[in-house]
Amino acid sequence: MAQRRDMRHFSGGTVAPAVLRRLLQAAHAAPSVGFMQPWRFVRITDGATRQRLHGLVEAERVLTAEALGQRQDEFMRLKVQGVLEAAELLAVALCDGRERHVFGRRTLPQMDLASASCAIQNLWLAARAEGLGLGWVSIFDPAAVARELALPDGAEVIALLCLGPVPGFYEQPMLQQQRWAQRQPLHELVFDQRWGQASSLFAAEESGAAASPIPASAWGPGGV
Numbered sequence: 001m002a003q004r005r006d007m008r009h010f011s012g013g014t015v016a017p018a019v020l021r022r023l024l025q026a027a028h029a030a031p032s033v034g035f036m037q038p039w040r041f042v043r044i045t046d047g048a049t050r051q052r053l054h055g056l057v058e059a060e061r062v063l064t065a066e067a068l069g070q071r072q073d074e075f076m077r078l079k080v081q082g083v084l085e086a087a088e089l090l091a092v093a094l095c096d097g098r099e100r101h102v103f104g105r106r107t108l109p110q111m112d113l114a115s116a117s118c119a120i121q122n123l124w125l126a127a128r129a130e131g132l133g134l135g136w137v138s139i140f141d142p143a144a145v146a147r148e149l150a151l152p153d154g155a156e157v158i159a160l161l162c163l164g165p166v167p168g169f170y171e172q173p174m175l176q177q178q179r180w181a182q183r184q185p186l187h188e189l190v191f192d193q194r195w196g197q198a199s200s201l202f203a204a205e206e207s208g209a210a211a212s213p214i215p216a217s218a219w220g221p222g223g224v
Helices: 017-028 047-067 069-076 111-129 142-148
Strands: 039-043 088-094 133-137 156-164
Touching (some): 017 039, 017 111, 047 069, 047 142, 111 133, 111 156, 142 156
Antiparallel strands (some): 039 088, 088 156, 133 156
């Protein structure tokens, strides 16, 4: 967990079919609200399709930069995806017909997205355990990607996952290394009883200790 990274730099290469099947099995083992299992995976191996998806990501990257105002130039210098370089490209979509799943979603319909996110996290951690990098790309027009991949009405793309060998894992999250943002101290995000009331859970901790990341050594050999 401590060494998982959102990767943007890939080394090409391949992912063995048996490994990819293991990763997808890990994703499919995720919990889902009402056991709805809303995740669907589209593996994209056609080079021309990858090029078109890359174009859609680039188009949205420009629009995102414009929306950022003063940080536009800073954003444009960031590498935001590895659609063309990664060994594998997987589109993750929410399935059509989700409206029939009411259990756990009557007041929180977004739990389909939450469930699919659990599947992506499972895949992400399993990939890191296999020594593979994964990057979640969300900079695209979902309707345009849905048309490109011939999704049925009602299905919705939530991620393009770039997966494969990487030259190395970032020592810190890339956006932290690039000083785009910093990890917030945990004690500032945990409340007791009501929003904004500092939790007593961290009262006995030494100053700053609660914000320390989990050491990689805590997770056994290799930190994974």
